[in-house]
Amino acid sequence: MTASFNKLVSELETLPGIGPKLAVRIAYYIFRSPKETVFNLTQAIIDVKEKVKPCSICFNLTEDDICDICKDQSRDRFLICVVEEPKDVLPIENTHSYNGLYHILMGAIAPLSGIGPKDLTIEPLLKRVREGVKEVIIATDLNVEGETTAIYLSKLLKPLGIKVTRLAQGLPTGSEIEYADEFTLKESIIGRKPI
Amino acid sequence: MTASFNKLVSELETLPGIGPKLAVRIAYYIFRSPKETVFNLTQAIIDVKEKVKPCSICFNLTEDDICDICKDQSRDRFLICVVEEPKDVLPIENTHSYNGLYHILMGAIAPLSGIGPKDLTIEPLLKRVREGVKEVIIATDLNVEGETTAIYLSKLLKPLGIKVTRLAQGLPTGSEIEYADEFTLKESIIGRKPI
Numbered sequence: 015m016t017a018s019f020n021k022l023v024s025e026l027e028t029l030p031g032i033g034p035k036l037a038v039r040i041a042y043y044i045f046r047s048p049k050e051t052v053f054n055l056t057q058a059i060i061d062v063k064e065k066v067k068p069c070s071i072c073f074n075l076t077e078d079d080i081c082d083i084c085k086d087q088s089r090d091r092f093l094i095c096v097v098e099e100p101k102d103v104l105p106i107e108n109t110h111s112y113n114g115l116y117h118i119l120m121g122a123i124a125p126l127s128g129i130g131p132k133d134l135t136i137e138p139l140l141k142r143v144r145e146g147v148k149e150v151i152i153a154t155d156l157n158v159e160g161e162t163t164a165i166y167l168s169k170l171l172k173p174l175g176i177k178v179t180r181l182a183q184g185l186p187t188g189s190e191i192e193y194a195d196e197f198t199l200k201e202s203i204i205g206r207k208p209i
Numbered sequence: 210m211t212a213s214f215n216k217l218v219s220e221l222e223t224l225p226g227i228g229p230k231l232a233v234r235i236a237y238y239i240f241r242s243p244k245e246t247v248f249n250l251t252q253a254i255i256d257v258k259e260k261v262k263p264c265s266i267c268f269n270l271t272e273d274d275i276c277d278i279c280k281d282q283s284r285d286r287f288l289i290c291v292v293e294e295p296k297d298v299l300p301i302e303n304t305h306s307y308n309g310l311y312h313i314l315m316g317a318i319a320p321l322s323g324i325g326p327k328d329l330t331i332e333p334l335l336k337r338v339r340e341g342v343k344e345v346i347i348a349t350d351l352n353v354e355g356e357t358t359a360i361y362l363s364k365l366l367k368p369l370g371i372k373v374t375r376l377a378q379g380l381p382t383g384s385e386i387e388y389a390d391e392f393t394l395k396e397s398i399i400g401r402k403p404i
Contacts, residue, residue, distance in 0.1 A: 016272045018260045022253040028246070030238050031231045038296055040224050045257050045270070051223070052258050056251040058217040062240050063247050065213045075240070077211045101233055 019045070071142070073118040073135050075100045083116060090114045092148040096139065096167065098122045098155060106153065114151075117142065122159035123166055129159075131166060140170060149177040156183065214240070266337070268313040268330050270295045278311060285309045287343040291334065291362065293317045293350060301348065309346075312337065317354035318361055324354075326361060335365060344372040351378065 019041060026037035044052055068074070069081035076082070083089065083103070093114025097103060098121060106112050119134040143150060150171050154160035164180055171178045183201040185194055194202070214236055221232035239247055263269070264276035271277070278284065278298075288309025292298060293316060301307050314329040338345060345366050349355035359375055366373045379397040380389055389397070 016261050016270050018253070018256040018272060019270055022257045025250045025253040028250075030234050031227075032235075036226045039226055041257060042294065042296060043225050044254055045261055049258060052254060055220045055223075056254050058213070058220040059239055059247060059251050061213040062217045062236065063244060066211050066240055075211050075214055077213060099237065101237060 068118070068120075072116045073100075073120055073138070074103055074116055088113075092146065093151070094139070094142065094147050094149075095151045095153050097153050098160065098163070102153065114149075117150075119154070119163065122154055122163040124159045124162075134163070136167070136170070139167075140174075143171060143174055143176060147176055149179060152178065152180045263313070263315075267311045268295075268315055268333070269298055269311055283308075287341065288346070289334075289337065289342055289344075290346045290348050292348045293355065293358070297348065309344075312345075314349070314358065317349055317358040319354045319357075329358070331362070331365070334362075335369075338366060338369055338371060342371055344374060347373065347375045 022041045022044065023034070023037045026032050026040050027034060032040070044055075065077045066075050067077070069076045069084055070079050071084040072081060074081045074083065078085075090113050094117050095106060095112060095114055096117045096119060097106070098119050100118050103116055103118070106116075117135065117139045119136065119139075121129050121134055123129060123131060123134070139150075150167075152164045152167055154163045154167075168178045168180075182205060183198070184205050185191070185198060185202045191199070217236045217239065218229070218232045221227050221235050222229060227235070239250075260272045261270050262272070264271045264279055265274050266279040267276060269276045269278065273280075285308050289312050290301060290307060290309055291312045291314060292301070293314050295313050298311055298313070301311075312330065312334045314331070314334075316324050316329055318324060318326060318329070334345075345362075347359045347362055349358045349362075363373045363375075377400060378393070379400050380386075380393060386394070
């Protein structure tokens with residue numbers, strides 16, 4: 015082990031999902047890779063830091079001032095889907111069931127991690143809603159932080175006289191009742207629909 | 210998602226142990242980290258590529274021509290422990306039970322992955338042994354590739370008139386018989402010792 019090698023291992027360990035053993039494996043991989051491969055990696059890291067920024071309307075990632083979705087005039091501009099992170103946009107786009115705009119909160123309310131409403135892009139969301147929006151779909155995660163954020167947002171948004179909705183909860187497509195957890199099953203009973 | 214962001218995700222996916230989901234998580238982490246943090250990471254990657262090289266004697270990682278262990282005159286220069294990778298040296302050093310030198314093969318014989326004896330540092334090992342060594346301890350992994358390599362090496366080394374040994378196989382310290390796998394248990398019976 016050398017100083018440079020140990021330095022790389024400890025830098026890699028700061029990344030999410032990378033423990034000490036994986037950090038060592040990746041450091042060896044980098045050591046043994048051709049220079050060009052390593053250059054591509056470092057260049058990609060630098061490019062993300064230098065070129066990518068939040069969309070000035072919805073805070074999604076973009077390399078321009080406004081992201082492609084906000085630019086797209088064929089989309090319903092009276093409908094906003096609120097998500098926690100930019101990574102939540104792609105799965106929703108992939109459903110081909112949504113044609114409105116997005117608003118990325120850049121996190122969720124998590125008092126234990128010291129993340130409060132002021133750390134999120136809630137003010138810009140309220141501004142967008144006041145400028146003319148008919149419905150806000152709250153698509154935060156289904157965990158404690160996501161639910162807390164959803165309740166907080168709905169209390170702010172409802173007085174503005176717009177429709178505020180939350181993604182439906184229930185059993186995932188293809189799932190088996192036998193293996194469903196009690197919380198999901200409970201939600202699916204509460205939210206049952208006539209067929 | 211932007212082009213730069215997607216590029217970083219696909220670069221990260223090429224690293225060992227990083228799947229598509231973790232690659233996205235790390236890319237977001239990089240996007241959201243301070244510039245200085247990201248600079249430290251890229252600099253650490255570049256430093257490993259530029260400064261770290263194999264020791265000209267044992268092929269361990271070093272930033273000089275010869276590694277610290279090979280330089281250390283207090284170590285037994287007639288004893289060589291052969292390991293597959295540089296990462297195997299530290300756990301052996303941590304036992305404080307070994308005071309010889311090392312030889313790093315830079316892999317193991319793995320015909321299915323196209324790695325043959327010529328891809329390993331076997332020739333330099335034979336040269337070192339011919340220049341005067343009393344014992345070679347083969348500490349390759351206990352899997353198929355490691356065992357194949359150990360057998361291959363022992364056939365080359367024994368005719369040179371030196372002692373060739375292999376790390377003892379058996380039950381790990383602290384293990385319980387009930388949970389021992391049949392292969393380990395078999396080796397521990399074959400290798401049983403009087404107490």
